[in-house]
Amino acid sequence: MSRPPLSTPRKLCYAAIATMGLLALGLGGLELGLHVGGVGHSPHFTRAAVTATDEPVWRENRWATAPYFGEHRVRRPWPLRLPREKASETYRIFVxxxxxxxxxxxxxxxxARVLDSMLTAAYPEIRFEVVNAAITAINSHVVRGIAADAARLDPDLFIVYEGHNEVIGPFGPTGVFSRFQRGPLAVRAADTWQRSRTGQWLSGVVDKSPExxxxxxxxxxxxxxQIAESDPRLDAVRAHFAANLRAIGGSAREAGATVLFCTVLTNQRDFAPFMPRHRSDLTAADTAAWETHYAQADAALATGDLRTADRLYRAAWAIDDQHAELAFRLGRLALQRSDPRDATRWLRRALELDTLRFRADGALNEIVRQVGNEFAAQGGLVDLAAALARTSPQGIPGDDLLYEHVHLNFHGTYLAARELFPRIGADLVERGWVSRFQGAPFSESEARRRLGYNAHEQTMIALELxxxxxxxxxxxxxxxxxxxxxxxxxxxxxxxLLDRPSTxxxxxxxxxxxxxxxxxxxxxxxxxxAMLVARGAAAEALPMLEAAAAWIDDDVDTLMALGLAQEATGDTxxxxxxxxxxxxxxxxxxGLSEPL
Structure with missing residues (x-):
């Protein structure tokens, strides 16, 4: 019995399926070929390696951010070396x-370094492996992938400290690294494409720009x-951030790991806005009046007349309530008037209005709090921003905790680690690793001593800043x-100080x-x-640098110091x-010279 001929819709359906299958097969073959040919880079955080003593380890993938930033602007992870088989009595943390x-x-x-030292001193019976899995300039879109990679490495704890780069990082509305994507499905598709070798190759051929x-x-x-506070794209940024944090929590859950979501600190008290901007609808007369009030307020402030300065700044604010610098000055003036509540309000407003959005605003920290509370049974929220603010003068974070806008100084880092310490201890008790957790970690001065935060390191940091x-x-x-x-x-x-002979x-x-x-x-x-090389004691430095290079053989800072030591001791x-x-x-x- 002959079959009836296929209908036209069914033929079209079968043709579409065959076409999609051939396309998938072709793309798969292209992806494999590009991988074998060394085109593009793996987006995964780690790579399998073997040490000089044949120990199988996980090492950082130095090119993990290349799919997002390109080869010329790639940001490197901190060097990592983990045994591929986690030893017993080992508690593994990813920051x-x-x-x-x-x-x-x-x-x-x-x-990560402060926590590692702090936990090792408190619980010597446990081996802690604290992995610094953070990378400069990435945001939660990339962190999400790193968390998925880390989930395959037998983690016990994730510590998530993220939020500052949501606007400027990959897929953010600045578009510096990747095109902005408004919808969640579009982001996931763009991310998958960008991480693929095919996507990297085609981007280099078709989408290449001078930048x-x-x-x-x-x-x-x-x-x-510049991204204004009223920019509607910020709503999408916040939605993406929440989704990414939940995905990170999901990766931790699948791995059986605890996850601690931390609110992030911003320097509000001692850091002026990067890029204030006037309201777009100001008339020429409004602008002139605003500038007059503003200049007169500055003059009054310079003479110590706080009341007149406050009145004139507020008169300017009545004309333009979108100027970040004006809000900052009102906040600083409130501090001089010993009014911390008013200061807090104005300084937060200055942060929100800054159009160069390098600092997480209050809305992003509220998302951290919300998602952290959703994962309360799995670890949950650590409100570092609120906890550390309580240690700051007048309850507002500033230069006492941060080097500049968002980067914690040693004091701020120590306080953050101290805040996390009991939460990790509670997890150790919950997992049965210890019968009780230590009540308090070692002091900040002990942290400085153990990590070598000495005059040389502080001076090098000062020079960098x-x-x-x-x-x-x-x-x-x-x-x-x-x-x-x-x-x-x-x-x-x-x-x-370093030039003194006794130092x-x-x-x-x-x-x-x-x-x-x-x-x-x-x-x-x-x-x-490196310190000894810089101080003219290269021969003394050699054994230490050789030992460091034997442990991590591709850290460029180690190798550069080693080369300088070898050169200084005559081993050309x-x-x-x-x-x-x-x-x-x-x-x-x-400082690397051209080869002879």
């Missing part, structure tokens, strides 16, 4: 986020990307001159104590070695080989 979580400007003193070949220029890249504050967008801030002067003074005092002996003694407490700490070995051949490794890893590494 997730962007530069504030990573520990910028010096990850040697990050939240793709630009090197990293930091925050300066975003100066033209002086360089940073000398570039845009900091140079456009109303208070940058004072900040630059203060940090220049610190750097000068630090340099003078080197004190640094040696402190380093010996730190290394005695953590003899296998490659970061301490690297930092101590070894130095040339070491500098060649640095050049292969980071061709534009600062």
């Amino acid at each position: 997730l986020g962007s530069s504030a979580a990573m520990g910028d400007p010096e990850p040697s003193f990050s939240l 793709d070949d630009e090197s990293w220029r930091g925050m300066e890249m975003f100066i033209a990307q 002086v360089s940073r504050f000398g570039r845009a967008p900091f140079t456009g801030q109303s208070d940058n001159a004072q900040r630059l002067f203060a940090w220049s003074e610190r750097a000068t005092r630090g340099q003078a 080197l002996d004190a640094l040696r003694l402190g380093a010996a104590r730190s290394l005695q407490l953590a003899p296998g700490d490659w970061v301490l070995q690297r930092n101590t070695g 051949a070894a130095a040339t080989a070491t500098f060649a490794k640095v050049r292969a890893l980071e061709p534009n590494y600062p």
Whole structure:
């Protein structure tokens, strides 16, 4: 019996299925071919490796952010080395986020490092592996993928400290790294495409723009990307942030890990807005009146007439209630009037109105609180922003906790770790690792000693901040001159202290104590070695730098210090080989000379 002929709709359906199948097969083949041919980069956070002693380990993928930023602007993860098989009695923590979580400007003193030292001292019977899984410039879209990768590495705890880069990072409305995507499905599709080798290849061929070949220029890249508080795209940013945090929590749940969602700190008290902007509908007369009130208020403030300054600033505010700098000045004036409640209101408003959105606003922290409470049974919320604000003068975070706009200084990092410490202890008790948790961690001075936060490191950080504050967008801030002067003074005092003949002996003694407490700490070995090279004791530095390089063989800072030590001790051949490794890893590494 013959079958009836297929109807036209059914033929079209079968043709579509066949076409889609062939397309999928073709794309799969292309993806495999590009992978084999070395085109594009893996977006995964880790890579499998084997040490010189044949130990199978997980190492960081140095190119993990290339699918988002491109090869010329790639941001590197902090060096990582984990046994592929987690040993018994090992508690593994992943700290997730962007530069504030990573520990910028010096990850040697990050939240992960302080927690590792703090927990090891309190619970010596447990082996802690605290992974700094944060990377500069990423946001929750990328953190979500890192969390999924970390979930496959037998984690016990995720600590999520994220929120500052939601506007400026990949798929954010600035569009610097990736096109903005409004809908969640569009974001997931764009993310999947960008992470694929095919997507990376085609983006390089079809979508290539002159900016793709630009090197990293930091925050300066975003100066033209102003996003007003009223921009409707911010609603999508907040929705994406909430969805990504829930996905991170889901990854932790699937791995059987606890997850702690942390609110993030911003410098509100001592940090002027990056880019204030007037209301778009001001008339010329309004603008003139505003400028008159503003200038007269500044003059009154300069003479100490706080009441007149306050009246005139408020008169300007009545004309334009969208100017971030004016809100900041009203907040600072309220601090001088000893009115912390009014100051808090104005300084928060200044943060919300700043059109260069490098700082998480209150709405994003509220999302962290909401999602954290949703995961209360699995760990939940740690309100670091509120807890640390209570330690600040007048309850407003400022320079006492942060280097600049969002990056915690050592004091702020220690307080954050201290706040997390009992929550981790409670999880250890819940899991049956210990019968009771320690009531308090060691002191901040002990943290400084154990991590080697000495005069050399503090001076290097001060010099980095002086360089940073000398570039845009900091140079456009109303208070940058004072900040630059203060940090220049610190750097000068630090340099003078380091130049004293007795300082080197004190640094040696402190380093010996730190290394005695953590003899296998490659970061301490690297930092101590680099300090000794800088202080003219290269021969003394060599064993430490060789030990650090044996543990992490591709950390460019270690290799650069090692090459300088080899060069200073007359081993030119070894130095040339070491500098060649640095050049292969980071061709534009600062201070790296051209090969002879």
